[in-house]
Amino acid sequence: MIKKLPKIARYTFLYHFKALFFDGIFNGIWLLNDIVARKHFNASPLLITLLVMAPSAALILSLPLGPIMAKRDKRWFFIISGFARLSLILVPFFNNQIAFVILAMVASCSWPIFYTAQNAILKKNYPDYLRGRIFGFVYSFSGFMAIIVSLTLGKFYDHFKNLILFSYIVAGICGFLSNYFMSKIRERMVKEEEQILTKPLEILKKRKDYLIFQISFFFYGTAYMMMLPLLPIFLVDHLKVNYTQASFLNGLFFQGMMVFASFIVGRMMDFVNPLKFVKLGFFCLFLYPIFLSFAKGVSYAYFVYGFYGVSMAIVNVAWYLAPIVFVRAKGEAASFMALHVALAGVRAFIAFPLGTSLYYLTHSFTIPFYVASLLFFIGFLIAPLKKDF
Numbered sequence: 001m002i003k004k005l006p007k008i009a010r011y012t013f014l015y016h017f018k019a020l021f022f023d024g025i026f027n028g029i030w031l032l033n034d035i036v037a038r039k040h041f042n043a044s045p046l047l048i049t050l051l052v053m054a055p056s057a058a059l060i061l062s063l064p065l066g067p068i069m070a071k072r073d074k075r076w077f078f079i080i081s082g083f084a085r086l087s088l089i090l091v092p093f094f095n096n097q098i099a100f101v102i103l104a105m106v107a108s109c110s111w112p113i114f115y116t117a118q119n120a121i122l123k124k125n126y127p128d129y130l131r132g133r134i135f136g137f138v139y140s141f142s143g144f145m146a147i148i149v150s151l152t153l154g155k156f157y158d159h160f161k162n163l164i165l166f167s168y169i170v171a172g173i174c175g176f177l178s179n180y181f182m183s184k185i186r187e188r189m190v191k192e193e194e195q196i197l198t199k200p201l202e203i204l205k206k207r208k209d210y211l212i213f214q215i216s217f218f219f220y221g222t223a224y225m226m227m228l229p230l231l232p233i234f235l236v237d238h239l240k241v242n243y244t245q246a247s248f249l250n251g252l253f254f255q256g257m258m259v260f261a262s263f264i265v266g267r268m269m270d271f272v273n274p275l276k277f278v279k280l281g282f283f284c285l286f287l288y289p290i291f292l293s294f295a296k297g298v299s300y301a302y303f304v305y306g307f308y309g310v311s312m313a314i315v316n317v318a319w320y321l322a323p324i325v326f327v328r329a330k331g332e333a334a335s336f337m338a339l340h341v342a343l344a345g346v347r348a349f350i351a352f353p354l355g356t357s358l359y360y361l362t363h364s365f366t367i368p369f370y371v372a373s374l375l376f377f378i379g380f381l382i383a384p385l386k387k388d389f
Helices: 009-029 033-041 046-067 075-093 095-108 110-125 128-159 163-185 200-206 208-227 230-238 244-268 274-293 297-324 330-362 366-381
Strands: none
Touching: 009 110, 009 128, 009 163, 033 046, 033 095, 033 230, 033 244, 046 095, 046 110, 046 208, 046 230, 046 330, 075 095, 075 110, 075 163, 075 297, 095 110, 095 163, 095 366, 110 128, 110 163, 110 297, 128 244, 128 297, 200 208, 200 330, 208 230, 208 274, 208 297, 208 330, 208 366, 230 244, 230 330, 244 297, 274 297, 274 366, 297 330, 330 366
């Protein structure tokens, strides 16, 4: 595949692949964050909510990043993102639940920078007819690395408790290296012959199709995020999982099915409208909380997490690539993606407290799970199947 790529795409791919290799190791350690917080630090539901909310809430920082990045070299943005992740090397030196959550929140600030800069490069450096295939391959490989790391750590965490803290030194270093290799990619400069849209409100006002697209993602994102703080509590308190079982759930079944499905979905998106995948993914996710509400043991949860992984693979690849569909000029990619990412940050401030509050008020997982299911379904109904041009 590499030899068949155009020169600029081949050069980009080599660095992108290296970056996502280290990103996979970073994510493999990160996958067990919420379980570590609950089992190792005995963190409260409030702290767990803040922990899992941080990566999503931080995305609101993308709002000013789009216009800032639009005509600038992305190198230093990646370096800043890398140093945010490097903060995790301090975890072993501050061995308490509050410090752990704070350091994770600092590291979470890397995501809006990483996503916004990455998508601007993907739009310009990868040809349209190959972008989905390349991204699906790289993303799947990164997910495979996360699975290997997560499963390995799950086994070790059950037997060597001290390893939990020191694994975050590896996470910090690998998180920095992923951004370092992305910073080595030079963005292909394209002369814009038309005025580009960079201001968030202007984009939503002038591009009604993109506005509808974002409304549908708002319902999906609210449902997805309100589930996140409940999952570690559900697994640890209700299903009584150990680290090995948690790593199998989050790593092998969830992440594993995401890897498998992402590769297929990425290839298909070069030929099929990504907006159709958004519809399909939202409908599948509508069923996921309903299935999970019936879980009484880990064995059944494995099946649900596998289904969850396939559903999220469909939406995840679309989450990265579908916004590019609405871009008319290549210089708009950073701004459109920045708005897309920032709105995820906005809904985080609604969704995470909503999920936790419903759990506290009802003392039940069933009601918040079914509310999430309803929101997924509304997102499915609203999601557009075509753009205006």
